[in-house]
Amino acid sequence: MPELPEVERYRRLAESALFRAISSIAAPDPWFLKGGESGPDFRRALVGNRFVAADRIGKLLVLATERGPTLGIRFGMTGTLAVDGRVGVEDLRYAPRRHDPAWDRWSARFADGGSLVVRDPRRLGGVRLDPDLSRLGPDAASISPSALDSALRGSAAPLKARLLDQSRVAGVGNLIADEVLWRAGLSPQRPAGSLSANEARRLHRHLRRTIGYLIDRGGSHLGDLMDERRVGGRCPRDGAALVRSTVGGRTSWWCPVHQV
DNA sequence: ATTGTGGCCTGCCCGC
DNA sequence: TGCGGGCAGGCCACAA
Numbered sequence: 001m002p003e004l005p006e007v008e009r010y011r012r013l014a015e016s017a018l019f020r021a022i023s024s025i026a027a028p029d030p031w032f033l034k035g036g037e038s039g040p041d042f043r044r045a046l047v048g049n050r051f052v053a054a055d056r057i058g059k060l061l062v063l064a065t066e067r068g069p070t071l072g073i074r075f076g077m078t079g080t081l082a083v084d085g086r087v088g089v090e091d092l093r094y095a096p097r098r099h100d101p102a103w104d105r106w107s108a109r110f111a112d113g114g115s116l117v118v119r120d121p122r123r124l125g126g127v128r129l130d131p132d133l134s135r136l137g138p139d140a141a142s143i144s145p146s147a148l149d150s151a152l153r154g155s156a157a158p159l160k161a162r163l164l165d166q167s168r169v170a171g172v173g174n175l176i177a178d179e180v181l182w183r184a185g186l187s188p189q190r191p192a193g194s195l196s197a198n199e200a201r202r203l204h205r206h207l208r209r210t211i212g213y214l215i216d217r218g219g220s221h222l223g224d225l226m227d228e229r230r231v232g233g234r235c236p237r238d239g240a241a242l243v244r245s246t247v248g249g250r251t252s253w254w255c256p257v258h259q260v
Numbered sequence: 261a262t263t264g265t266g267g268c269c270t271g272c273c274c275g276c
Numbered sequence: 277t278g279c280g281g282g283c284a285g286g287c288c289a290c291a292a
Contacts, residue, residue, distance in 0.1 A: 002286085059286075059287095074287080075286085076269085077269090077286055078271085078284095093284090094271090096271060121269090121270065121271065122269050122270050122271070122285095123269050123270075124269055124270090124286060125286085155263090156263080157262075157263060161263080173285080249264075249265070249266090249285090251285080
């Protein structure tokens with residue numbers, strides 16, 4: 001599913017959509033329009049306008065425009081971005097591989113004939129104008145050690161739940177949370193505020209490093225733990241049978257031996 | 261405020 | 277062969 005690495009790929013792809021005049025908007029699915037705005041609202045804001053910057057905060061893609069309003073795109077679990085028919089990510093875990101035109105939930109057409117299309121089979125994503133960025137914590141790809149500390153300190157919630165909370169740290173999804181905690185040797189069930197200084201440092205290092213590495217590899221499902229995230233899966237580090245349970249409302253897999 | 265839960269959405273996979 | 281139930285999880289509304 002799209003987590004931070006996939007959205008970063010979409011962001012880079014979206015840079016090829018900048019500085020091109022937008023000639024029309026297709027918004028066939030009202031459900032996909034968030035923030036209370038309608039298709040005509042999107043047309044008024046964007047037709048005749050141009051995207052001038054592609055930013056990403058966590059899993060939110062934000063396209064700034066010349067005339068002011070920004071376009072926020074969320075990809076949910078199965079969303080993908082296509083610019084001029086090129087997709088940002090080919091192999092998206094949990095998403096169908098084939099393409100049905102009905103899954104094009106929102107698109108902008110450019111005067112030069114190209115397009116920017118948001119595809120989302122399961123419709124868990126959405127687009128909106130001027131998304132509220134104040135509700136997002138610092139981006140996981142660039143968060144500082146002290147910012148991570150303050151995101152975790154004093155919390156009795158499970159460590160993994162806190163990492164998944166986008167208002168605390170933006171960009172960590174279920175797969176990356178499992179991968180990072182596995183690498184850092186920390187149980188997802190640990191109270192978030194219970195980490196020692198050394199553990200917090202370790203978590204920060206693995207969070208930053210893992211995200212960078214998954215961006216380079218091309219997807220959140222390409223971590224070392226991922227193939228074992230299944231019934232019968234074993235820890236790639238020590239061979240122990242992985243434990244599966246629900247933490248923070250999400251299916252979680254971890255090693256009972258080295259994640260403490 | 262903090263934390264936890266349930267539901268939304270729909271394609272896919274398994275068992276019958 | 278078709279069918280139904282369960283599952284996947286990002287995000288949000290809501291409850292305690």
